[in-house]
Amino acid sequence: MVELNITPEIRAQLAAVARVRWQLFVNSLRTIRGRLEFASHIFISIGFAIGGVGGLVACGAGAWYLVSHGKSEWLAAIFWPIFMFWQLFPVVATAFTENFDSSNLLRFPMGFPAFFMIRVVYGSLEPATALGSLWLLGIAVGIEIASPPLFLWSALVLFVFATLNILIARMIFSWVERWLAQRRTREILGVVFLLFMISFQLIGPMMNRYGNHSHPQALQFAHQILPFQRLLPPGLAATAISSVARLDFKFGVAALGMLCGYCLAIYWLLSIRLRAQFHGENLSEAAAPAISYKGSQIARPGWNLPGIPGSITAIFEKEIRYLSRSGPMLFTLIMPVFVLFIFRLTPSTSGKSSGSLLGRSSDMAFPVGAAYALLILTNLVYNSLGADGNGIQLFFTAPIRFRSVMLAKNFAHTGVLAFDIVLVWIGVCLLYQPPAAQIALATLAGIFFALPANLAVGNLLSISSPKKVDYGTFGRQRASNTTVFASFGVQIVVLGLAALTLLAARAYGKIWLATLIFIILAAIAWAAFSLVLNQVGKMAFGRREEIIAELTRAS
Amino acid sequence: MYPPAISTEGLTRRFGQLTAVEDVNLRVAPGQFFGFLGPNGAGKSTTIKMLTGLLAPSAGRIEILGLDLVDNAIEVKRQIGVVPEGMALFGRLTGSEYLNFVGRMYGLDRETAAKRAAELLEFMQLADQPKKLVTDYSHGMQKKLALAAAVIHGPKILFLDEPFEGVDAIASGTLKAMLQRMISRGATIFLTSHVLEIVERLCSHLAIIHRGRLVAQGSLEELRAGVEAQAAATLATNEVAAGSTPGPGEKLTLEEIFLRIVGGTRPADQELSWLS
Numbered sequence: 054m055v056e057l058n059i060t061p062e063i064r065a066q067l068a069a070v071a072r073v074r075w076q077l078f079v080n081s082l083r084t085i086r087g088r089l090e091f092a093s094h095i096f097i098s099i100g101f102a103i104g105g106v107g108g109l110v111a112c113g114a115g116a117w118y119l120v121s122h123g124k125s126e127w128l129a130a131i132f133w134p135i136f137m138f139w140q141l142f143p144v145v146a147t148a149f150t151e152n153f154d155s156s157n158l159l160r161f162p163m164g165f166p167a168f169f170m171i172r173v174v175y176g177s178l179e180p181a182t183a184l185g186s187l188w189l190l191g192i193a194v195g196i197e198i199a200s201p202p203l204f205l206w207s208a209l210v211l212f213v214f215a216t217l218n219i220l221i222a223r224m225i226f227s228w229v230e231r232w233l234a235q236r237r238t239r240e241i242l243g244v245v246f247l248l249f250m251i252s253f254q255l256i257g258p259m260m261n262r263y264g265n266h267s268h269p270q271a272l273q274f275a276h277q278i279l280p281f282q283r284l285l286p287p288g289l290a291a292t293a294i295s296s297v298a299r300l301d302f303k304f305g306v307a308a309l310g311m312l313c314g315y316c317l318a319i320y321w322l323l324s325i326r327l328r329a330q331f332h333g334e335n336l337s338e339a340a341a342p343a344i345s346y347k348g349s350q351i352a353r354p355g356w357n358l359p360g361i362p363g364s365i366t367a368i369f370e371k372e373i374r375y376l377s378r379s380g381p382m383l384f385t386l387i388m389p390v391f392v393l394f395i396f397r398l399t400p401s402t403s404g405k406s407s408g409s410l411l412g413r414s415s416d417m418a419f420p421v422g423a424a425y426a427l428l429i430l431t432n433l434v435y436n437s438l439g440a441d442g443n444g445i446q447l448f449f450t451a452p453i454r455f456r457s458v459m460l461a462k463n464f465a466h467t468g469v470l471a472f473d474i475v476l477v478w479i480g481v482c483l484l485y486q487p488p489a490a491q492i493a494l495a496t497l498a499g500i501f502f503a504l505p506a507n508l509a510v511g512n513l514l515s516i517s518s519p520k521k522v523d524y525g526t527f528g529r530q531r532a533s534n535t536t537v538f539a540s541f542g543v544q545i546v547v548l549g550l551a552a553l554t555l556l557a558a559r560a561y562g563k564i565w566l567a568t569l570i571f572i573i574l575a576a577i578a579w580a581a582f583s584l585v586l587n588q589v590g591k592m593a594f595g596r597r598e599e600i601i602a603e604l605t606r607a608s
Numbered sequence: 609m610y611p612p613a614i615s616t617e618g619l620t621r622r623f624g625q626l627t628a629v630e631d632v633n634l635r636v637a638p639g640q641f642f643g644f645l646g647p648n649g650a651g652k653s654t655t656i657k658m659l660t661g662l663l664a665p666s667a668g669r670i671e672i673l674g675l676d677l678v679d680n681a682i683e684v685k686r687q688i689g690v691v692p693e694g695m696a697l698f699g700r701l702t703g704s705e706y707l708n709f710v711g712r713m714y715g716l717d718r719e720t721a722a723k724r725a726a727e728l729l730e731f732m733q734l735a736d737q738p739k740k741l742v743t744d745y746s747h748g749m750q751k752k753l754a755l756a757a758a759v760i761h762g763p764k765i766l767f768l769d770e771p772f773e774g775v776d777a778i779a780s781g782t783l784k785a786m787l788q789r790m791i792s793r794g795a796t797i798f799l800t801s802h803v804l805e806i807v808e809r810l811c812s813h814l815a816i817i818h819r820g821r822l823v824a825q826g827s828l829e830e831l832r833a834g835v836e837a838q839a840a841a842t843l844a845t846n847e848v849a850a851g852s853t854p855g856p857g858e859k860l861t862l863e864e865i866f867l868r869i870v871g872g873t874r875p876a877d878q879e880l881s882w883l884s
Contacts, residue, residue, distance in 0.1 A: 354718035355708040367712035375700050378741075443694035447757075450660050450692065451713040452685035524700070598663060605694040 063167040070158070070171050086518060086535070086599065093534035105184045109191035116195030120203065125295035131192060132214070132287035139185040139218045140225065168331050169324065176226065177219050189215050196294070206297050206305070213312050214290040220319045221286075227326035286315055361464075364453050368461035369468070375440055376469065379524035382432075386473055389426040390480040393418060419488035420496045420555060422477035424548055427503055430470050431544070434511035435536050437462045438604060439522040445604045455593040456586055459515070463508045463586075470504060491564040498571035499551045505575065505582035506547045512585055514539055516593050521604050550574070611674030613638045613765050613796035614659060619668035621654050628654045630820040632668070636798060636813070638764075641791050643811035644800045647870055651820040652800040653693055656769050659798070660690045673764060686714065689763035691771055695754040699743030703734050703753050706742055707760055714761035721760070728756035732782055748779035755783055759790065766790060768799040772806055784810065808862035818870045828862065835865050 081087035112131055119127050158171060189211045197204040232241075282288040289312045296305035356370040376382050396418070437459070438445055448458045474497075481488055488496070520533045551571070558567035593600065614636040621629040629651040636642045646652045657663035659670060661681055670677040672684045690696070698706055704725055711721030729735040732752040734745075742753060751771060758766060766787075772780055787797055787810065801807050807814070808828065815825040824831055860868075 353704070353708075354722040355705075355712055357718060363712045363715065363717065367709045371698060371701060371705075371709050374705060375698075378700050440700075442699060443696055444698035446662060446690075446692045446694060446696035447698075447710065447713065449662050450685060450688075450690040450696065451710070452682045452715065453713055454682070601662060 060166075063164070063170060066161070066163055066167045067170060067174065070175060074175070084599075086533075089518070089535045090533055093538040096538055097534060101180050101184060105187040108184060108188045109194075111191070112188045113191035113195035113198075116192040117199045118195075120196050120199035120294075120298065123298075125298045126291060128192070128294055129282065129288045129291035132290050133282070135185055135188050136218065136287045139181050140222055142181040142184075143179060143222060143226070165328060165331050169327055172227070172327055173219065173223050173323075176223050181222065182219060185218055186215055200298065203294065203298055207294050210290050210293045210309055210312070213309065213316060214286065217286055217312065217316045217319065220316060220323055224319050224323040224326070227323060227330075231326060231329075284311075286312060289315070362457075364451075365457055365461040365464065368458060369465045372462055372465035373468070375524060376433075382524045385429055385432060386469060387476065388429055389422045389473060389477050392425050393422050393477065393480045393484055396421070415485045416489060416492055417559075418481045418485045419478065419492060420499065422481060423474050423496050423500055424503075424551070426470060426473040426477055427500060427507065428544065428548070430466060430473070431507060431511070431540055433469070434463075434466050434507055435514050435540050436518075436520055436522060436533075437466070437511060437515040438519045438600065439515075440524050441604060442521060443605050445601055449597050449601070454590050456590040459512050459589045459593075460586060463512070466508070467504065470500070474500065491568075495555060495558070495564050495567045495571065498568045498575065499555065502571045502575035502578050503547050503551055505578040507543065509578070509582040509585040510539070510543050512589050513592075516589060516596055516600065519600055519603050521606065610638050611671070612636060613640070613673060614642075614798060615671045616659070617669045619655065619658060619670065620666050621651075621658060621663065622666045628820055629658070629665075629817075632817065632820075632822045634815060634822065634825070636796060638673075638796050639791070639794050640796055640813045641787070641811045642796070642798045643807040643814045644798060644817065645804070645807065645814060645866060646800075646817035650817045650870075652817060653769055655817065656767055656798070656800055657692070660688065660692065660767050661685065662692060686761075687764045689758035689761065689766045691751075691754045691758045691766075691768045693769045695750055696757075697742050697750055697754060700741055702738055702741060703729055703745070703749075704738050706753065707757055710757040711760045716761060724760050725756075728760060731786065732756050747774045748776050751775050752779055752782060755786060759786070763795065765796045765798065768797065770800055770802065772801055772803045780806070804861075804863045804866060814862075816866065816869050824869050828865075831865050831869075832860050835860060835868050839868070 082091060112135070115131050116128060119125055119131075158168065163171075193204070193208050193211050196207045283292055289308045293305050293308035293312060296302070296308060356366055358366045358369065361369070376386070441448075448455065478488070478493075514536045518533045518535045518539075520536070554570050555564075555567045558564050558570075612635050614634060616632055616634045619629060619632040619634070620627065632651075632655060634655075644652055644655065654663065658665050659672070659677075661677060661684075673687055675684050677684050698709065701709060707725035707728055708718075708721050711724060712718070716724070726735070729738075732755070734749060734752060734756070742750065745753065751774070755768070755771060758768070768787075771783055771787075775783065784806070791797060799807075799811070811828070813825075813827050814831060816823050816831075824834065826834070
């Protein structure tokens with residue numbers, strides 16, 4: 054175990070890291086791109102702040118109600134969502150997550166306690182910790198108003214609960230970092246994460262199905278799991294507070310003791326990883342054994358797409374190979390089918406209680422699946438140079454126009470979308486019913502409009518705001534803040550317009566009208582795409598230094 | 609009369625207030641093995657980036673094989689091969705896929721690209737692990753693969769930015785063999801390197817850049833003669849201590865020439881006195 058005494062030397066080192074992070078931030082503002090990133094960051098932060106303050110008020114009001122009405126054991130119902138958010142948000146919403154890399158601190162004369170503190174403190178500077186802490190503060194205030202004598206004890210319990218959340222989040226990331234360091238484990242982990250995410254999407258439909266009080270089995274199940282949840286951190290925190298509220302101090306102290314026990318266990322698991330890193334653990338890929346291959350296996354020619362120039366075919370092949378070697382990206386691409394499956398789990402006809410769009414309107418399954426496929430594709434389209442890394446230089450030294458490079462990438466992404474839409478169509482046929490010809494036609498016309506609009510904006514953003522990414526990793530930002538912010542706007546306009554058109558046409562029973570409108574919009578969108586494509590060469594040439602600098606920098 | 613393989617006129621590059629390269633006039637004849645030297649931060653990489661189209665000059669003109677680089681960018685790029693600073697590799701392809709890809713980017717047909725990729729992998733001793741991704745290659749293997757990619761289309765001029773940096777003796781031998789083979793077939797090679805012994809052994813002509821300005825250019829013998837003449841002149845005025853010029857029959861090494869031209873000495877005893 055580590056002695057976490059904050060000596061003057063540790064304090065100086067923490068301050069030095071804080072100063073260097075501040076300097077990095079200030080230096081990033083020297084470029085227009087850096088300033089744009091900062092502006093986008095402010096807008097995104099405002100969104101988080103609204104969520105944080107809203108949650109603070111809601112949690113505070115909830116805690117006040119439960120404590121003042123003598124139902125403090127139900128505080129677990131507030132702790133559980135906070136706990137889940139705190140741990141899952143950094144993993145699921147990678148667009149807002151930046152895993153702090155402290156490996157280059159190892160060369161300094163720094164003891165393990167300082168290294169541990171830096172990893173924990175600076176690694177926790179992320180939205181989930183800020184929001185979680187804010188919500189716990191709301192609970193403390195709510196308890197203080199409801200029952201002032203309970204405040205100090207509750208504050209202690211909440212502090213331990215917050216510390217535990219921070220430690221668990223850091224522990225998860227440090228172990229994930231270990232597994233991500235090697236390609237094979239990285240991709241296995243990617244699959245596990247996606248399955249995990251999918252399983253959470255199943256909670257909603259399951260709640261719909263079993264949440265109804267008329268299901269006695271569900272109630273029985275809830276009673277069975279209640280004692281178990283009390284043994285887990287959110288349940289323990291609630292028990293610690295509610296026991297003291299009932300003047301059962303022995304039980305309250307025991308619950309807090311168990312919470313502290315969790316803290317120590319997680320701290321121990323975290324320190325195993327951090328100690329290994331502190332001792333200069335080498336996580337490089339192990340060399341694969343040499344196998345002799347026949348010449349014919351090496352000399353396999355590249356792909357051939359009839360009528361497509363060789364250089365464009367080569368980039369198309371490269372893009373598809375990159376995607377096919379990325380477990381996380383592959384699973385992301387089949388997500389639309391999973392979403393349809395999840396929607397299918399909701400009751401399609403259970404009277405007025407049906408809360409599912411597809412439950413009531415199964416004819417909309419194909420448009421919804423196709424729209425989701427397009428949404429998923431924006432992961433690739435809006436930062437299409439991001440995975441090229443050092444290879445980007447080849448596109449500027451080879452005898453190829455950048456317009457052709459972007460065209461080839463757009464071509465590959467269109468192919469991926471086409472594949473995805475075929476999957477969605479099969480999924481809809483199997484899970485619902487084959488989509489009506491009119492709806493299918495309107496959907497394809499809608500995609501025919503939304504695709505070029507997204508490709509055009511994607512090409513512009515890929516050149517103006519590229520970000521180096523690794524398709525094989527989780528937990529790192531996939532696009533710049535500017536891109537994330539801009540893509541929200543584009544999706545609201547493009548998909549919103551498409552949805553409104555389709556729903557209005559459906560309401561009037563004239564789906565063909567939506568098809569017609571989409572075809573007109575598609576003509577405009579393709580013209581815009583063509584205009585943008587003709588400009589990207591010039592744009593990329595003018596911005597080549599910034600693009601190369603961003604994509605070739607050490608990650 | 610053939611045009612120079614590479615020529616620049618008043619080549620200048622500024623980054624804000626900083627002038628990284630100023631008024632550089634280079635002339636490299638076809639078939640030369642040309643070494644471009646300079647201390648760290650002198651402007652070597654900036655110059656090679658401008659010559660290969662990775663960076664736009666602030667002023668000046670670049671001609672490659674008699675073609676203006678700006679006006680004939682695509683035609684010029686067809687004739688050159690480049691190993692840039694970051695090696696321009698695509699990490700999630702295998703070596704064979706990468707070479708096939710590069711070959712087709714340079715306009716080779718599928719079969720030719722595949723055949724040359726296989727030959728290059730054999731030559732570079734990279735053929736025994738065809739399933740291994742480039743990202744999993746060692747640094748030396750990546751350097752060899754980057755050189756293989758730069759020559760797959762048979763370029764007339766090869767630009768190499770620090771090709772021997774971080775490369776072991778075995779890999780270095782393979783790289784040198786490849787480069788000498790190209791020179792013997794009439795190609796022009798322009799390289800930057802800090803390994804002066806290798807440059808001295810390989811290069812027929814040199815240029816030295818210092819603080820963004822070209823301070824010397826010519827064959828090794830011409831540079832040596834220039835430095836020796838200057839040393840003799842300063843010796844005549846008693847400004848240089850005896851022993852700092854070569855004795856009779858001794859030749860200055862490239863390292864000595866380089867240090868004299870860029871002035872790489874400092875009165876170390878007066879500085880950093882706190883060092884133990």
